[in-house]
Amino acid sequence: MELKEVLRFADEKVFSKTGKHLDDLQEAILKETLQGRKYATKIAQDRNCSEGYVRVAASELWKILSDVFGEDVTKVNVRAILERAKFYNSPSAILSNHVTFNNVNVCQERARSPTEPQNPQQTSKQLHIDLGDSPEIFTFFDRTSELSTLENWITHDRTRLIALLGISGIGKTTLSLSLIDRIKTQFDYVIYRSLGFSPTLDATLTNLLQIFSQQSEIPQNIETKIGQILDYLRKNRCLIVLDDVQMLLGSGQLAGQYKTGYEDYQLFFKLIAEVCHQSCLILNSWEKPREIARLSKDHHPVRCFVLGSLGEAAKEILNSQKLSDEETWETLIDIYQGNSLWLEFTATLIQELFGGRVSEFLQCEMPILDEGLQSQLSQPFGRLTQPELAVMVHLANQPEPVAVSQIFNKIPFSPSEIVNAVRSLGNRFLLDTQEQEQITLFSLNSVVKQYVKTQSS
Ligand SMILES: Nc1ncnc2c1ncn2[C@@H]1O[C@H](COP(=O)(O)OP(=O)(O)O)[C@@H](O)[C@H]1O
Ligand SMILES: [Mg+2]
Structure with a gap:
């Protein structure tokens, strides 16, 4: 969304609530913040005043905006709040037939607005948003650079398949929903689905086809379903987020392998990566699916994004x-x-x-370790193979990071088993890695280490 537009929108909202427009200083603070810059020093220099003065003005501005938008506005979340509010405030976006809302959690009331047709007749280039039962996002802090990288991959590089990866709780779901909010207007279809209850590929395809085709009949045959989906992805620009992909993957085997009965997802994801179309599929997972690693190395438009600390x-x-x-x-x-x-x-x-x-x-x-935190960690741990468990216990007892070769002979598994276990643990985001003098060293972060010690004592 254009910076100027967002500034104008903020000013209009402030004016309608307070009867006063934003002054020059407030506008400068907002402008710098929306561009992700540190505003105090620059504005203080430009205006020949103290940084303290600018900070006080900024804190006053966040208070005014919090009051206007009814939520806690800070320099970190102001952009997301303004963009979201702007979208949902736009009468053309909400009430005209140009946007079809179906189960949009963020804006339930508006989605059920009596002025909106129940089953609007779709034309070919409307924006259709179906976020299913996505969680409502109340607060969203920062992630500015992550959002712009992902946006760039999708809009500029036309990446067809993105795996958004990282340990549970790091913020994948929240980030993907914020990304949707940020770029949705570039698409004809925007769909979010959680695979948390492990639906079969057949069920997922049927669900997607129901969104795409509305009333028309859904074919029985899975290949025809895949063919039809690819056709929709070719003819329309679609953004589909499939969350909780780790629920399709199995336990007691090395990371990234599909559970029995779910292997055909692998082929589906491969087709999305390889077949020519104009859409993007984002897969969120706390375990890297096997084919993603291989596809992202070839020349397919496939990328992995590993989400780290919120900082x-x-x-x-x-x-x-x-x-x-x-x-x-x-x-x-x-x-x-x-x-x-x-x-x-x-x-x-x-x-x-x-x-x-x-x-x-x-x-x-x-x-x-709070009980809830332990229960989060127990999910990937419950899936580990014996060699992986042994590597974890060994690493938990090392005061310093170690190379793979230093684990050989320390646990009763062969070098091949140990190498595969270390790689697999990496694909579950349970290991910290660092390069030191041409050697890769592995360790556990303090929380994971503590968890392993508690479990193995
Ligand atoms: N950028 C963020 N700003 C504010 N809260 C966040 C942010 N990212 C994550 N959270 C919060 O952290 C928790 C875990 O985030 P979630 O997106 O569910 O993680 P994941 O999908 O990786 O397991 C949620 O309660 C969410 O609201
Ligand atoms: Mg999640």
């Missing part, structure tokens, strides 16, 4: 949970790897048992 923006999570001792927040974020969900669990614990005081909590032997 500095994780402070907003701690802030929203009203924790104190801000000077210690960075330590807390580091210990919990900037994982949004781990931090949410821990923040709740700190609030309940330590009155929100982070420094008091940090005096405990770190890291403390």
Whole structure:
């Protein structure tokens, strides 16, 4: 969305609520922030005033915007909130037939608006959004560079298949929904589906065809279904997010292998990557599906994006949970790897048992693993093979990162079994890797290490 448009929209909303337009300074702060820049120094220099003065004005501006938009606006989430509000405020987007909302959680009331036809007659180039039962996103912090990389892959590089990967709780679902919100107007169809209940490929294809074809009859034969889907992907620009793809993958075998009865997904994803069309499929998973690794190395328009720490923006999570001792927040974020969900669990614990005081909590032997956090980790752990488990236990007891060869002879498995286990653990995002003097070293982050120690003691 154009910067100018967003600024104008913010100004209009502020004016309609307060009767005052944004002044020059407020507009400059907003403009710099929306472009992801650090505003204080530059604006202070441009205007010959102190940085402190600019910061006070900024904090006043976030208060005004919070009041106008009815949610906590900060420099980190302002862009997402304005863009979302702008989209849902646009009468042409909501009430005309140019957008068909079907089960859009973000805006239930509007989706059920009586002025909107129940089954609008579709023309070929409407925007159809069906987000199924996607979670509603209340707050979204930062991820500016991740969003622009993904947007660039999709709009500029025309990537056909993207695997959005990373350990559970890191923010894949939230990021993909925010991405949808950001780029949806470039598509004819935008679809989000979770595969959390492990639907068969046949069920998923039928579901997609129901969205594409509305009333027309769905064929019985799975090959015809695939053919029809590819045809829709060719004729329309579609963005499809399939979340929780790890639920199609099996347990007790090396990472990325499909469960019995789900192997045909592999062929479907391969076709999406190889066949020529104008759409994009995003697969979210906490385990890398096997074919993705191979396809992304060939020349197919396939990419992997491994999502990491939320970084500095994780402070907003701690802030929203009203924790104190801000000077210690960075330590807390580091210990919990900037994982949004781990931090949410821990923040709740700190609030309940330590009155929100982070420094008091940090005096405990770190890291403390909240029960919810343990249960999250138990999912990938429940899938490990014996060699993988042995590697994890070995690594949990190493004070320093080690090379693969240093694990040989330390556990009762052959070098091949150990090498495959290490690679598989990497594909489950359970290992930290670093390069040192031409050697790759592996270790466990503090939370995973603690979890393994608890489980193996
Ligand atoms: N960028 C973000 N801003 C605010 N909250 C976030 C962000 N990313 C993740 N979260 C929160 O962290 C939790 C886990 O995120 P989620 O997207 O479900 O992770 P994943 O899909 O990787 O398991 C959710 O409660 C979500 O609201
Ligand atoms: Mg998720």
